[in-house]
Amino acid sequence: MNSSSSPTASAPSHPLAPYGWDEGREAEFAPYAGRGLVPGRVVRVDRGRCDVVTAAGTVRADTEYVVPRDPMKIVCTGDWAALDPDGDPRYVRALLPRRTAFVRSTSSKRSEGQVLAANIDHVVVCVSLAADLDLARIERFLALAWESGAQPVVVLTKGDLVPDPVGQAHLVHDVETTAPGVPVLPVSAVTGDGLDVLAASLADGTSVLLGQSGAGKSTLANALLGEDAMDVQATRDVDGKGRHTTTTRNLLVLPTGGVLIDTPGLRGVGLWDAGGGVGQVFAEIEELAARCRFQDCAHDREPGCAVLAAVDAGDLPVRRLESYRKLLRENQRIVARTDARLRAEIRREWKRRGAEGRAAMEAKRGRWG
Template identity: 50%
Template sequence: MSYDLSLLGWTASRAAELPAGTVPGRVARVDRGAAEVITEDGQHHARHSARVRRASAEDPVALPCVGDWAALRPLPEGRYELEAVLPRTTAFVRGGVSRDSRGGLSGDGQGQVLAANVDVVFVAEPSMHSTDFADLGRIERLVALAWESGGTPVVLVTKADLFEQGLDDLLADVHAAAPGVDVHAVSSLRGEGVELVREYLEGSRTAVVLGPSGAGKSTLVNALAGDVVMETQQVRAADGRGRHTTVHRELIPLPGGGLVIDTPGIRRIGLYEMHEGVDMVFSDIDELSARCRFHDCGHDSEPGCAVLAAVESGDLPERRLQSWRKLQREAVWMAGRTDARIRKEQQNRWKIIHKEMRRSGRARP
């Protein structure tokens, strides 16, 4: 099977970055030490070159991921080696943050790229029934990461057919949690909202679908593809949730144009090198801050704090201020961890250089 790479997002600017003697391919799936890559002449299994292995050992962010454009070096018998990852236009990166035994934050300051060269980030949040509302904090976190990635976030309230009542109120809450972001109710089984989703994928645009297990991500991908391209499982009657099915990220070219990346369910996702993402998802708090008495107001107990006044009046939900504080603390903490890791790597490099210099000096007659 042959592919028109322009329909997969290949452009003249990317072609100018291609090393001599290599051919372009887009990563559809990754395995340990190798990747499934789509080229003009079909899909191939390409092992990582030594150069790629060294780069990813130093920094996991350099590891090839789904959505990447790669430079492939032809080998005998029609095989390819993944020689290099071309510069990314966007990258959805999560941090390695977890909770330690004492309830504090822990991690190594390193990141993991979940999807690259993505134009749209679909944040899928299920709405099963009136006693199980959307996790607004999770939406805020994923939208912040989506803004930071360089892609455009879109929130999809999935399984809307299972929501018994109050869907409009739920959508209003989601809008408030993601200012300036498009929000749509979707029922993939009924086909409701699927065409709205498809409009974001015109031409060669690429989207990634992120959300918890049971959010109906694979069902949505199947609806967009018009065929069963990803396995799904039945929703449990007891709580309306499905079980985790997708175990890998995969790039799916759609028949009508566009591409979508399906992903495994996300339980928790840490921030990574956050610059403007948190500010953008909390733009309402940012606007209120301009009216605080002190320009460096921390919105804690300072007099004349417009944010605290908005919470007291009911104009700003206290939950949202607490979420802002949590993500701000995590972003600052991760920035410190990342800087510390970079300093450590630089120190190690200098130690190696100095050791080699001393060894060379001893070797002289």
């Protein structure tokens, strides 16, 4: 979902303005207002019920009437909803169109997508400086972040554990190289370093915190909120990993402006139809590929490949190219599982390459026979 998440000015007089309500939402909600429904934003979802903040306060609502066949349309934290004005229980009757959404593939064999947060403006990828940097994982998060339609931000947490400014600068540089066009901010929730810059960056719109367990998301959320709104547990000394302190996605208003969605730590982040996001993460490779001799160059052994030439010249790290290939293959597989036409195209391509390979072998045998 790649539409802008803030197309119109906010409606400051509306009680839901701090949560992102604007004139565009007002217009979208008009048909539901005519039916006597009231607007609200979903701040938490839990087993078929959700907490929704309305002009009159936060209410508990049932999602029975918006259970779709498509798992991508299940009520999610960040959604704008139309719900009953009163009743016990109250029901969510409809969802307003999502402007953006962060989606990953589930671990199920059914190849379903899972929406982690809806109507977001910033995807904050949290990476702990207390552990070895996993640049490939950062690239994976960023591919989904770009695909969501929101602006990615990489936050390097626990900066106080790398007191050497030179060492920290090297780590920041490594991540900046991995994340072209993305702000990279080192912060420390302990000392407060970098928090003012981050808070100012998130003051306009809705932000979602994402990262592995132990990345310091909940500690960072508490620092930005100025209170202990999220439970925090220490990471394990043996491996630096956390204990999945946050178990639900929660939407909270920041004192400096904007709203924040905290999420549980993610063990796995599978791509979900994120071809455009992958291309944006590896923009330099995409630019090189445009100069390859063949339009369908696989950047493997083809003559006139500008990508391989850049690798040979030392201008493109081999690791970047390998990561690019891996994410493209993964994305192609997940899309093929849900797109019959693409599956057929991939099969035709496999057959074509197989035929070319057999023809080449036959020619080779002929030369040496």
